[in-house]
Amino acid sequence: MTTIALIASISAATPTIVFSQPNKRPNSFTPGFWQPQAQVDPNRPITVILLNQADIPVSYSLTPAPESVLPPGGTANISVSNISRISDIANINIYARDELVYDYNANPTDNQVFVRIRRAGRLARADKSVYIDEQGRVYSF
Numbered sequence: 413m414t415t416i417a418l419i420a421s422i423s424a425a426t427p428t429i430v431f432s433q434p435n436k437r438p439n440s441f442t443p444g445f446w447q448p449q450a451q452v453d454p455n456r457p458i459t460v461i462l463l464n465q466a467d468i469p470v471s472y473s474l475t476p477a478p479e480s481v482l483p484p485g486g487t488a489n490i491s492v493s494n495i496s497r498i499s500d501i502a503n504i505n506i507y508a509r510d511e512l513v514y515d516y517n518a519n520p521t522d523n524q525v526f527v528r529i530r531r532a533g534r535l536a537r538a539d540k541s542v543y544i545d546e547q548g549r550v551y552s553f
Contacts (some may be wrong), residue, residue: 448549450518450525454495459524460504460542462488466531472506482529495546502544511538514552525550 452458464470464482473479474490482488492502506512511532518525525542532538539552 448551449514449516450550451520452518452525452544452548452550453520453523454544454546454548456523457494458492458502458544458548459522460490460492460502460544461524461526462490462504462506463526463528466508466510466512466529468508468510468531470506470508470512470529472504475503475505492544495544495548498546501546502542504542505540506542507540512540513537514539514542516550516552518550 462470462472462482464484464486467484469484470482471479472482472488472490474492480488490504493500495501506514506527506529512529513532515528515530516525517528525544527542541553543551543553545551
């Protein structure tokens with residue numbers, strides 16, 4: 413009985429890390445997948461430009477649209493309408509037979525996000541989708 417009480421009290425007192433927790437310090441940055449990769453204006457139409465530099469065909473789709481294939485060296489423009497509510501968020505799934513990573517560059521004037529797709533290295537965390545939330549923050553998940 414004492415052992416059970418001891419284990420219960422230790423587990424209740426052990427802190428747990430929550431990865432999506434906002435930073436308490438203003439203008440601070442902690443690297444990780446929970447950080448936005450780019451920013452767009454959610455109140456204007458958004459263009460996501462995919463560039464396949466993975467040297468293999470890549471499949472992609474803006475949920476719930478049907479899948480398309482992007483050949484090596486190819487580009488694709490994906491139009492995303494205004495994102496004014498949580499229900500309007502954009503999720504672009506991008507996948508191939510190998511693991512992929514994405515590099516981002518945003519053009520705020522034209523409200524465009526450039527996504528360079530490449531193969532992931534052995535130590536890189538692979539990306540599966542480009543996600544744009546209701547505040548215009550662009551993430552890789």
